[in-house]
Amino acid sequence: MxxxxxxxxxxxxxxxxxxxxxxxxxxxxxxxxxxxxxxxxxxxxxxxxxxxxxxxxxxxxxxxxxxxxxxxxxxxxxxxxxxxxxxxxxxxxxxxxxxxxxxxxxNHIKSTTWDSGSLPGYQCSGKKVDSLKGNNTQQYLTRDDIFKE
Incomplete structure (x- = not known):
């Protein structure tokens, strides 16, 4: 058949x-x-x-x-x-x-496991989050990456 x-x-x-x-x-x-x-x-x-x-x-x-x-x-x-x-x-x-x-x-599964120090991030003016790498690729940050001191 x-x-x-x-x-x-x-x-x-x-x-x-x-x-x-x-x-x-x-x-x-x-x-x-x-x-x-x-x-x-x-x-x-x-x-x-x-x-x-x-x-x-x-x-x-x-x-x-x-x-x-x-x-x-x-x-x-x-x-x-x-x-x-x-x-x-x-x-x-x-x-x-x-x-x-x-x-x-x-494709909607987002991986949140990174190497240590691969995505250093910081908070700008309390609203935006930027990556220090400066490339335009899609990146996902965790709460720890955002609030680094």
Whole structure:
């Protein structure tokens, strides 16, 4: 059987979710799926959760990508926000981005690990933050970098 052409396939959206909780190691992808799917069934019933087509397609570290049908993004965000327990521990799901592809969703993960002294920063006039390097590349500063004395 031949695969469907792109024009006949169901459109999907991918939600990048940051998972914050009180556990020693991140739970497996299957547990994340069960938690979100159970929340969807409780909020929207079996018919609503079936129409969402929820799936967890990727998880690594404290991030996961949840797939849903197009048009059900807000409901899926609500389902993720309702989850408070995962593997017996308290947990918070925060939606970082919504994208049309998994790759686009993963691009929204910002790394905050730097070498020591790689980005010295200082606060200018109480409002703007400048880097001492002076290049025009995108940089992310932590609170420690901003308030150096």
């Amino acid at each position: 031949r695969p469907l052409p792109p024009t006949l396939r169901e459109n999907r959206r991918y939600l990048l979710v940051k998972i914050t909780g009180e556990f020693s190691e991140m739970p497996p992808q299957k547990e994340i799926y069960h938690a979100v799917h159970d929340a969807a069934a409780e909020l929207f019933g079996d018919v609503g959760s079936a129409q969402m087509h929820i799936a967890v397609v990727w998880s690594e570290g404290e991030h996961a990508v949840i797939r849903c049908s197009r048009g059900w993004e807000q409901q899926t965000i609500a389902c993720a926000a309702v989850v408070t327990r995962l593997c017996g521990s308290s947990v918070v799901f925060r939606t970082v981005a919504v994208s049309g592809t998994v790759h686009g969703a993963k």
